[in-house]
Amino acid sequence: MKIINADEMSGDDRFRQVMTTLTDVFRDLSAGREQSPARLLLQHGPSEMLISPAAWMQRGVASVKITTLTLGNSGQGLPLIHGIVVLTNINTGQVIALFDGADLTAVRTGAVAGLATNLCAPVDAGDLAILGAGVQARAVLQAMLVVRKIRSVRIFSRSATRITEFVQWARTVTGIKVTVCDSVFEAVRGAEIICTTTSTSSSVPLIEADWVAPGAHLNIIGGTHEDAIEVAPALLKSAFVAVEKSSAAQEEAGEIRAALLLGYIQSEELHELGALILGESAVEEGRITLFRSVGLAIEDTAAALALYVPPENI
Numbered sequence: 001m002k003i004i005n006a007d008e009m010s011g012d013d014r015f016r017q018v019m020t021t022l023t024d025v026f027r028d029l030s031a032g033r034e035q036s037p038a039r040l041l042l043q044h045g046p047s048e049m050l051i052s053p054a055a056w057m058q059r060g061v062a063s064v065k066i067t068t069l070t071l072g073n074s075g076q077g078l079p080l081i082h083g084i085v086v087l088t089n090i091n092t093g094q095v096i097a098l099f100d101g102a103d104l105t106a107v108r109t110g111a112v113a114g115l116a117t118n119l120c121a122p123v124d125a126g127d128l129a130i131l132g133a134g135v136q137a138r139a140v141l142q143a144m145l146v147v148r149k150i151r152s153v154r155i156f157s158r159s160a161t162r163i164t165e166f167v168q169w170a171r172t173v174t175g176i177k178v179t180v181c182d183s184v185f186e187a188v189r190g191a192e193i194i195c196t197t198t199s200t201s202s203s204v205p206l207i208e209a210d211w212v213a214p215g216a217h218l219n220i221i222g223g224t225h226e227d228a229i230e231v232a233p234a235l236l237k238s239a240f241v242a243v244e245k246s247s248a249a250q251e252e253a254g255e256i257r258a259a260l261l262l263g264y265i266q267s268e269e270l271h272e273l274g275a276l277i278l279g280e281s282a283v284e285e286g287r288i289t290l291f292r293s294v295g296l297a298i299e300d301t302a303a304a305l306a307l308y309v310p311p312e313n314i
Contacts, residue, residue, distance in 0.1 A: 023115060029298065126149050
């Protein structure tokens with residue numbers, strides 16, 4: 001059994017590997033060759049435990065991810081997410097690799113946002129806004145740098161400590177300068193790419209619809225439960241909305257659920273990433289695009305495989 005640590009999951013090449021493998025798994029999902037089972041949620045006092053099993057039959061692997069999410073951890077100086085991912089060989093039943101669940105989740109989520117950006121955002125989009133300054137914000141910035149030539153980065157976070165650490169990390173690891181903003185509006189105004197990485201549990205949006213510039217692309221990947229909202233559902237009335245799986249988004253994505261309930265969109269207006277990859281859906285030039293991620297169990301399987309197998313064998 002191979003134990004894969006955080007250092008082995010980092011770097012541009014690794015993000016490209018995971019994005020390539022995710023492209024394949026979304027293609028299989030859209031073509032009906034694979035399914036991603038629903039996750040099991042257990043509530044333990046202040047913590048939530050998610051158990052996420054999935055098999056990728058086309059590649060002969062399966063995985064189980066067990067993660068805990070504890071909103072009060074930030075006040076104790078602890079990460080929001082803890083967990084573990086086990087990758088197995090379907091044919092032999094062997095456990096072939098073990099991963100830190102929080103690290104793999106960050107890479108996988110960043111890579112999914114990178115893939116969606118590559119499919120939806122204008123090729124010359126380079127002005128980036130990030131909401132949140134935690135582990136996921138770092139992964140998102142790295143993913144955006146892989147898929148676009150980022151010219152400027154603006155960030156907003158309510159945590160002064162985290163934002164200081166993020167800025168120092170960004171300058172050291174990526175070499176890019178980050179401008180700290182005093183409000184969400186200041187951060188997202190005029191941005192060509194907007195990424196939300198907050199742990200909000202509120203149904204009050206952080207981003208109003210009229211704050212988003214025409215033709216901008218949004219990656220909405222935060223929120224801690226199915227009614228949490230980061231961007232105003234009214235934005236979905238005019239946006240091209242991309243999701244991983246339509247059924248999962250309708251169950252778990254707060255913005256999607258609210259927009260459907262309010263009649264802003266219909267379920268058939270949700271475009272799966274697999275359909276975009278297969279050319280069955282296409283983004284109209286100049287239109288706002290919004291990718292709402294909920295995370296699928298089979299994405300963890302694909303990301304674990306990508307990080308386990310050498311690049312030349314993917």
